[in-house]
Amino acid sequence: MKSQRHLFNIPKDQAYFNTAYFGCLLNESVNAAAYGTNLKAQPWNIHMSDFFTEADIARQLFAQLVNTDENNIALIPSASYGFATAAKNLNLNSNDSIMVLSEQFPSNYYIWEQIAIKSNATLSVVPRPEDDDWTSNILNTIDDNVKIISLPNNHWTDGGYIDLEKISKNISNSDIALLIDGTQSVGALPLDIENIKPDFLVVSGYKWLLGPYNLGLCYIDPKYHDGDPLEYWWGHKEGSENPASLINYPSEFLPGARRFDYGHKGNFHLLPPLIKSLEQLLKWGVDEIYQYTSEVNNKIIENLSDVGISTIDDKYRAGHYLGIRFNDRIPSDFTEYLTDNNVHVSVRGTNTVRVTPHLWINDNDIDKFVNVVKKYFKK
Ligand SMILES: Cc1ncc(COP(=O)(O)O)c(C=O)c1O
Known part of the structure; x- marks a missing residue:
């Protein structure tokens, strides 16, 4: 594969290694977004079918990306929404515990902190492993009380890898629900629902899916499909595409995971660019x-x-995601120096700089990155 920079609107002098912050929109997505915005300028061109059709196209494309059936996919506005949906459909009692990782992303932490308080359950935080082997630390921390494990495929601060297949196999004969935050991996790190069989897979779409902000997707195992959505939007019911039926309040939900879609799921501003990016991926x-x-x-x-x-070390890191570690705290002027030289990365935690390239990166960008970092250390 060669660099695909020609498909993006990235000036020659900008070296953008920050997909973990925001993936760049493809030119095709930008055009599709303009089309969606123009529709709202002339609303007589918006039809009832538009509230449903494109949502189902996005559902189908994402299902293909993670190898599952489109009926298992719900549209969500954010990762926090996906985890709140999961939490609403999982029951805990006071002997139970919920497992998360140390320094896990807040949208996959706060909800479990709340649920633990409300159900008198325990929040079990897997400590950061000194040797970076998260998978062994997780397996060693699982005990009979754990009922929910909610974690990513790689740590958002530095790319530390978590072997989900191993964890899934280990708990396959238990009643533990496995929840995955795929926001920093799906689209760049291969994931196959059939192999991992999670209960929920939550993905915010604006990073590695190269989608717009405020739109994501969530896999929900069929065993939850009779569950409770977070909201009761008018378009979630059978027959709701016929406006005349709405005053009769149809009671049957649309099939599969569609009941968990967020209100305004037929978002004609955001769906066209997301569809373009999923097609390209x-x-x-x-x-x-x-x-x-x-x-x-x-x-x-x-x-x-x-x-x-x-x-x-390579064997404990997801390849697409590089955390560069400093022995001490990152010098306060380091990222500013890089930004001033048009090199874009981000700092998460206290001593790690996140380097997260995508297909727009070319050899010039790599040279620029290396030269600017070397220049910094010589100054
Ligand atoms: C691991 C992870 N999950 C989720 C998100 C985004 O969460 P939300 O969509 O709730 O804003 C981020 C953003 O940085 C992230 O790093």
Whole structure:
């Protein structure tokens, strides 16, 4: 695979290694978003079917990306919404515990803190492993009280890898619900629902799905499909695409996970750009994206081996996601220096700089990144 920069609107002098913050919209997505916005300028062109059709196209494309049936996919506005939906459909009692990782992203933490308080359950926080082997730490922390495990495929601060297949196999004969936050992995790190069989997979769409802000997708196992949605929007019921039927309050939900869609799921501003990005991701292939981004990160590691920084060992890190570690706190002017030189990364935690490339990165960007970092250390 070659760099796909020509499909994005990224000026030559900007080296953007920050997909974990925001993925760039494709040019095609920008055009599709303009089309959606223009529709609202002439609302007589918006038809009842528009509230349903594109939502189902996005559902189908995402289902293909993670290898499941489109009926298992709900549209969500944010990861926090997906986890709130999961929480509403899982029961706990006071002997139970919920497992999360140390320094896990807040949208997959606050909800469990609340649920633990309300149900008198325990929040079990897996400590950060000294050797970066999260999977072993997680497996060693699971006990008979754990009823929910909610974690990512890689840690959002530094790319530390979690082997979900191993964890899923380990708990397959238990009543533990497995919830995954795929926001920092799905679209770049291959994930197959059939292999992992999670209860919920929550993905905010604006990072590795290259979608717009405020739209995401959530896989929900069929065993929850009779459950309670967070909200009761008019368009969630059978027959609701016929406006005349609305005053009769149809009672049957649309099939599968559609009852869990957020209100305004037929968002004609946001769905067209998301559809374009999902189509493109499928065309490229997630395996290819993973390989390309891993190679970019490997080149960076090789070229920076002499400046006194370290990274997680390959076997414990997701390839698309590089955390560059400083021995001490990151110097306060480091990211500003990079930004001033048009190199974009982000800092999460106290001593890790996140480097998260995508297919827009080319060799010039890699050289620029390496040279600017080296210049910083020489100054
Ligand atoms: C691991 C992870 N999950 C989720 C999100 C976004 O959550 P939300 O969609 O609730 O804003 C982020 C954003 O940085 C993240 O890093």
